[in-house]
Amino acid sequence: MAQTQDQGQHHPISLYLKIWAMLFLLSTLSYLVDYYQFSGYLRWSLIILFMLLKAGLIVAVFMHMAWExxxxxxxxxxxxxxxxxxxxxxxxxxxxxxxxxxxxxxxxxxxxxx
Structure with missing residues (x-):
């Protein structure tokens, strides 16, 4: 009795939609830093924070690092x-x-x- 198993990982589409919404929100916040004309260390720390959060989401979910x-x-x-x-x-x-x-x-x- 041989069974074939699907080796790929399948996640619900709602997970991907939530991640895309979070990426859109983080990008919006990053653009608002420029819109409200923050300056100095506050500006650069916020931009780097949003960039790292977006990169972390992309690596964790889309590169499947959260499940590796x-x-x-x-x-x-x-x-x-x-x-x-x-x-x-x-x-x-x-x-x-x-x-x-x-x-x-x-x-x-x-x-x-x-």
């Missing part, structure tokens, strides 16, 4: 997270390097300076 095994999730998401940590470490050391250069090399001492 943990090893697959780690294999796909861990390398970019490691790169983000390294970028953060380099950004945190940037001020120290800049101040060291100013202290030891002088400010404004470029080619052709008197």
């Amino acid at each position: 095994r943990l090893a697959m999730v780690y294999a796909i998401l861990l390398p970019p997270l490691c790169l983000l940590v390294l970028i953060g470490l380099m950004a945190s050391e940037a001020d120290y390097i800049f101040m060291s250069r100013v202290l030891f090399l002088g400010q404004g001492q470029g080619p052709g300076a008197p």
